[in-house]
Amino acid sequence: xxxxxxxxxxxxxxxxxxxxxxxxxxxxxxxxxxxxxxxxxxxxxxxxxxxxxxxxxxxxxxxxxxxxxxxxxxxxxxxxxxxxxxxxxxxxxxxxxxxxxxxxxxxxxxxxxxxxxxxxxxxxxxxxxxxxxxxxxxxxxxxxxxxxxxxxxxxxxxxxxxxxxxxxxxxxxxxxxxxxxxxxxxxxxxxxxxxxxxxxxxxxxxxxxxxxxxxxxxxxxxxxxxxxxxxxxxxxxxxxxxxxxxxxxxxxxxxxxxxxxxxxxxxxxxxxxxxxxxxxxxxxxxxxxxxxxxxxxxxxxxxxxxxxxxxxxxxxxxx
Numbered sequence: 001x002x003x004x005x006x007x008x009x010x011x012x013x014x015x016x017x018x019x020x021x022x023x024x025x026x027x028x029x030x031x032x033x034x035x036x037x038x039x040x041x042x043x044x045x046x047x048x049x050x051x052x053x054x055x056x057x058x059x060x061x062x063x064x065x066x067x068x069x070x071x072x073x074x075x076x077x078x079x080x081x082x083x084x085x086x087x088x089x090x091x092x093x094x095x096x097x098x099x100x101x102x103x104x105x106x107x108x109x110x111x112x113x114x115x116x117x118x119x120x121x122x123x124x125x126x127x128x129x130x131x132x133x134x135x136x137x138x139x140x141x142x143x144x145x146x147x148x149x150x151x152x153x154x155x156x157x158x159x160x161x162x163x164x165x166x167x168x169x170x171x172x173x174x175x176x177x178x179x180x181x182x183x184x185x186x187x188x189x190x191x192x193x194x195x196x197x198x199x200x201x202x203x204x205x206x207x208x209x210x211x212x213x214x215x216x217x218x219x220x221x222x223x224x225x226x227x228x229x230x231x232x233x234x235x236x237x238x239x240x241x242x243x244x245x246x247x248x249x250x251x252x253x254x255x256x257x258x259x260x261x262x263x264x265x266x267x268x269x270x271x272x273x274x275x276x277x278x279x280x281x282x283x284x285x286x287x288x289x290x291x292x293x294x295x296x297x298x299x300x301x302x303x304x305x306x307x308x309x310x311x312x313x314x315x316x317x318x319x
Contacts, residue, residue: 017204017226020202022195022197022202023201023203023204025150025179026204028124028148028203030124030127032115034083036085039292040291041318042319043079043316043317043318044079044319045076045316046076046316047074047076047316048075048076049073050073050310051313075090076088077089080117084122087112087114087115091109091110109131109132110130110131110132110133111129111131111132112132113127123144126142129142137157137162138155139155139158140153140154140155141156147174149172149202152170153169154166155169167185167186168185169183170184178194178197179197180192181194210227212225212226213226219240219247220237220248231256235251235252236251237249247270249270250270250275251267251269252265261282261284262282263282267280275302277303278300279301279302280298280299280300281299282297283297283298290316290318293314294313294314295314296311297310297311
């Protein structure tokens with residue numbers, strides 16, 4: 001069966017070089033810009049709306065095929081005049097059936113990430129992440145020290161009176177070339193550890209030339225190859241057959257047009273699902289005066305004849 005979720009290639013961020021544990025603690029590596037979101041010009045706001053998400057599954061015993069079109073996703077971004085991301089809000093959920101008497105949009109989840117910068121030197125000071133889901137509300141605050149590293153992370157649950165209740169906190173201490181951390185959990189034993197900062201291993205790699213990366217995710221050996229523009233070209237995984245589950249052995253290849261826009265992905269092998277000659281094609285239907293696409297269609301097919309089609313619209317405002 002075609003994987004409906006993975007068929008929806010993110011039309012805003014492609015797979016990138018993974019950050020190490022040290023790099024995830026350095027604030028500048030966490031900053032996103034209009035370039036990260038692949039938009040051109042002095043953009044003030046960006047909204048990416050999933051217009052349709054149709055999936056045609058395999059036939060049932062009566063020869064009929066199921067059709068899914070219940071999910072909605074909206075990504076909203078606000079940028080500063082210097083092109084740095086200030087706010088990202090993501091809403092997703094399930095639409096009601098056409099014949100239902102209930103509200104057309106059901107079970108909405110919203111996540112909001114806000115970045116706070118120093119007005120004088122433009123350095124990142126704090127990040128807040130808010131999750132709203134039904135009656136749940138969670139907030140995580142990340143604070144940055146004067147050296148540019150994360151100093152503290154505190155996660156809260158908000159009760160019905162909007163009062164904060166800490167359920168974990170992590171404190172980081174930078175001494176010489178090491179970062180020590182202690183995690184205090186509300187219901188579990190404390191955790192602690194250390195990370196070494198050798199040379200400049202905490203700085204993110206910017207690849208001006210082709211690059212190959214290699215890492216282990218669990219038992220799987222994952223490799224990624226990037227071109228000189230930072231675009232991923234191939235991604236592969238090899239995992240020994242441990243028999244308790246299918247191994248993650250797959251190869252993905254990516255193709256781009258002359259403007260470095262992703263236009264095609266080929267997937268084969270076994271990952272979260274089995275990929276039997278999955279081919280995803282991305283069609284950019286129109287552009288604005290700054291060369292930013294406004295409407296896009298993503299189609300994915302496989303050897304079984306299953307097909308998914310997702311349509312997106314981008315709304316962009318400029319300074």
